[in-house]
Amino acid sequence: MxxxxxxxxxxxxxxxxxxxxxxxxxxxxxDLIPQNLLREIPNNLPQVSEPEVVRHYTNLSTxxxxxxxxxxxxxxxxxxxxxxxxxxxxxxxxxxxxxxAQLSDTTQGSLKILYExxxxxxxITGMNAFTLHPAAGAHGELTGVMxxxxxHKSKGNKKKYILIPDSAHGTNPASVMLGGxxxxxxxxxEEGLVDIEDLKSKLNDEVAGFMLTNPNTLGIFEENVLEISxxxxxxxxxxxxxxxxxxxxxxxxxxxxxxxxITHLNLHKTFSTPxxxxxxxxGPIGVIERLKKFLPVPIVVKENDDYKLEYNLPDSIGKxxxxxxxxxxxxxxxxxxxxxxxxxLKNVSKNAIIxxxxxxxxxxxxxxxxxxxxxxxxxxxxxxxxxxxxxxxxDIAKRLLDYGMHAPTIYFPLxxxxxxxxxxxxxxxxxxxxxxxxIMLKIDKEIEDNIDDxxxxxxxxxxxxxxxxxASRNLDVNYFLKNS
Ligand SMILES: *Cc1c(COP(=O)(O)O)cnc(C)c1O
Numbered sequence: 160m161x162x163x164x165x166x167x168x169x170x171x172x173x174x175x176x177x178x179x180x181x182x183x184x185x186x187x188x189x190d191l192i193p194q195n196l197l198r199e200i201p202n203n204l205p206q207v208s209e210p211e212v213v214r215h216y217t218n219l220s221t222x223x224x225x226x227x228x229x230x231x232x233x234x235x236x237x238x239x240x241x242x243x244x245x246x247x248x249x250x251x252x253x254x255x256x257x258x259x260a261q262l263s264d265t266t267q268g269s270l271k272i273l274y275e276x277x278x279x280x281x282x283i284t285g286m287n288a289f290t291l292h293p294a295a296g297a298h299g300e301l302t303g304v305m306x307x308x309x310x311h312k313s314k315g316n317k318k319k320y321i322l323i324p325d326s327a328h329g330t331n332p333a334s335v336m337l338g339g340x341x342x343x344x345x346x347x348x349e350e351g352l353v354d355i356e357d358l359k360s361k362l363n364d365e366v367a368g369f370m371l372t373n374p375n376t377l378g379i380f381e382e383n384v385l386e387i388s389x390x391x392x393x394x395x396x397x398x399x400x401x402x403x404x405x406x407x408x409x410x411x412x413x414x415x416x417x418x419x420x421i422t423h424l425n426l427h428k429t430f431s432t433p434x435x436x437x438x439x440x441x442g443p444i445g446v447i448e449r450l451k452k453f454l455p456v457p458i459v460v461k462e463n464d465d466y467k468l469e470y471n472l473p474d475s476i477g478k479x480x481x482x483x484x485x486x487x488x489x490x491x492x493x494x495x496x497x498x499x500x501x502x503x504l505k506n507v508s509k510n511a512i513i514x515x516x517x518x519x520x521x522x523x524x525x526x527x528x529x530x531x532x533x534x535x536x537x538x539x540x541x542x543x544x545x546x547x548x549x550x551x552x553x554d555i556a557k558r559l560l561d562y563g564m565h566a567p568t569i570y571f572p573l574x575x576x577x578x579x580x581x582x583x584x585x586x587x588x589x590x591x592x593x594x595x596x597x598i599m600l601k602i603d604k605e606i607e608d609n610i611d612d613x614x615x616x617x618x619x620x621x622x623x624x625x626x627x628x629x630a631s632r633n634l635d636v637n638y639f640l641k642n643s
Contacts, residue, residue: 162621164637165215169205175212222621224565226433230591232518234537234568234580235328235376237406237428238435240587242498245431245491254490259482263467270466272493273483274459277443279496283504284402284422285415286445290454292484296403297330299423299442300370304338305476306421306446306453307368307397313474316395318367324353326376326572331401340367347574351377351530353387362390368397373417374407376572376580378515378534388418397421397450405429406584407512407536410505420447430492441488455479510585511536514592518583521596525603529575536584542577550606550613552577557624558605558616562598 189197207215221228231238248254257266277289293299304321311318321335324345332342343361346354353371369391373381381387388398400414400422406429408414414422426441427434434440446454456475457468483489499507512535519528519538529539542552556566556579568580583592605613617623 163215165205165207165212166203168207168211168215171206173206173208175207175209224560229563229565230583230587230595231565232567232581232583232595233565234378234539234582235404235571236435236568237404237425237536237582237584238565239406239428239431239584241431241433241491242495244498245494248494249487249490254487259486264465267466269486270459270468272490273486274461274466276489276493276496277459279493280424280443280445283405283409283413284424284445285413286422287448288451288454288458289443289445290458290484291441291443291489292455292478292480293423293442293444294480294485295427295438295440296328296401296423296425296442297334298479299425299444300330300334300399300401301337302442302455302476302479303399303421303423303444304334304340305479306444306450307399308339309453309474309476310397310450311367311395314395316367317365318396319365321367321399322358322361322369322391324371324375326351326574327370327372328376328401328403331370331372335370350532351375351379351574352381352532353383355383355386355390358387358390362394364394366391366394366396368399368420370399370401371419372401372404374404374535374537377530377532377539377575378407378537378580378582379530379532380407380535384417392418403428404536406582407508409508410501411508414445415447420450421445426488426492431495432488432491439485439488441485441492443484443489457483459483507585508536511583514583514585514587515581517589517592518581518596521592522599525600526579529578537580537582539572539575540579540581541575542579545603545606546577548606549610552579554613554616555579555599555602555606558602558613559598560617561619562601563619564595564598 224231226238226240254269257269263270273291277291280289281287290302293302319341320343321340322345323331323335323342324347326347335342345361346357348354369387371381371384371387373384375381391398397420398418400417400419402414402422403425405424421444423442423444426432426443432440452472452474453476454472455478456472457470458472459466460469515534515536515538519534522540526540526542527544529541542555545555552569556569559566570578571580572578602613
């Protein structure tokens with residue numbers, strides 16, 4: 160196993176490029192760059208050959224797990240296969256070589272794509288307008304909360320709180336705090352749905368809105384969503400949908416029909432952009448007609464057949480991202496939407512739901528299901544039975560790595576003890592799901608027969624168990640050099 164840093168291959172004078180003979184008068188670096196801008200100490204760039212560079216990074220790319228390598232059932236994160244045509248088109252120089260500050264008459268094609276993606280997202284959700292600017296789901300949430308803030312301010316409402324179920328993603332309360340409100344936690348029922356009585360007891364005139372994930376983080380559709388939105392609207396609150404997991408609803412339910420006023424979508428989950436490791440992503444938000452005027456600037460407008468950018472929106476919350484957001488991610492979304500069309504998108508969700516339910520049915524005899532309700536695109540188990548036999552959910556997750564698969568999301572949602580949250584996504588075949596099921600059942604058996612193999616896993620990965628907290632806080636980039 161290669162464990163050197165690129166510097167480990169470096170040798171004075173080794174070359175990775177072959178330049179033609181210079182046919183112009185040669186100049187030294189000091190002729191070209193003023194002395195005060197030059198480094199005092201030469202930088203320590205590695206001197207390596209081209210094959211060494213290629214092999215080094217190819218090997219590195221397979222040390223970590225990724226969706227092109229094998230199954231990646233990380234619940235809530237939607238690690239679906241990303242069609243390579245997205246990358247091919249997004250890498251086209253006609254897109255990569257334009258500058259966002261170019262005059263709009265030279266970027267009509269790109270503006271048209273922004274405009275059309277917005278329209279497609281409106282069709283999918285039923286919202287009246289979208290902004291594509293937010294760079295991630297959490298950023299979309301913050302933008303949405305800023306709009307909620309501005310809406311209430313414009314009406315002179317005195318609002319303080321946003322209600323959030325206890326099953327919510329951690330970004331929800333964080334965005335609410337950043338946006339200037341206090342989050343109030345609403346309990347879940349035994350089945351994992353919003354506890355309406357608890358909601359009623361916490362509802363008052365100071366409630367600015369409700370932030371709901373639907374299907375929720377247990378993968379369950381909140382069937383009381385219309386009653387919830389009626390309650391929230393009765394105090395002039397706004398309904399915000401965390402639509403990061405739209406993978407379950409495409410072509411099946413529109414967010415507008417559930418009473419939502421604002422919704423975000425995660426382009427890097429539902430609409431296929433590779434993600435993880437920090438971006439880039441896309442977290443567009445859609446709003447109903449009366450909130451449109453608060454959207455961030457600029458918006459793309461179409462006049463006759465011309466597209467242009469409109470900055471003059473006096474009620475806008477302002478700018479939340481440079482230029483128009485992560486254009487490249489929006490472009491991949493466009494390709495994905497155009498490739499699948501209306502029927503294709505509906506099939507995405509149907510297959511995502513079937514796959515999750517297949518896993519649930521095949522595993523539920525050995526693993527405790529978290530809710531008796533039929534889930535949508537993901538299924539949640541509790542590892543309590545396995546814990547009684549001596550192996551925690553963390554051990555099961557680590558053992559999966561030995562079998563070449565990524566672990567599901569673990570210990571989330573927080574309301575399920577020893578949670579295992581599995582999202583297979585629609586792109587996996589039955590054969591892959593069967594292989595995963597077989598491995599999960601095998602691990603369950605190993606816990607009875609051979610528990611040390613599970614407790615000491617993983618053994619087949621470049622590193623076994625790390626002290627993860629220390630590893631992230633005291634990152635040691637020279638680790639491999641010292642140990643190679
Ligand atoms: C992923 C996710 C988010 C946050 O999205 P980011 O793009 O990671 O900021 C919010 N809510 C839910 C339910 C999610 O799954």
